[in-house]
Amino acid sequence: MSTSNVDLQDYARRLYDAHGDKAVAEAAQKARALEEQGRREDALTWRRIEEIIKETLGPHQS
Template sequence: MQETEIQDYARQLFDAHGDKALVEAAQKARSLEEKGDKEEAETWRRIEAAIKLMRGPHVS
């Protein structure tokens, strides 16, 4: 998946699910890793990272 596609998908996921999008992406990546699908899991890790960037720094 191209970087622009990663960004687009991450934005759509974030717009649809808000903060839950990050959890959803992480769970999907982990599930794929457990199944041995490393390539697809890496795509989901990239989506997860893009969502983290969209959220900005964590404020406490």
């Protein structure tokens, strides 16, 4: 899942729009599941999406 940073930011925004404050947990859960499946690259992508959402929310939401 090689994706540009712009695409990741867009996806993170859409995930937040769909799930609100639960988006961080959704991304983390997806990353964890992929890690358990041995899909390291895909998991890293989801970890990046998780970080983008956290950055967007700011330090008071983490």
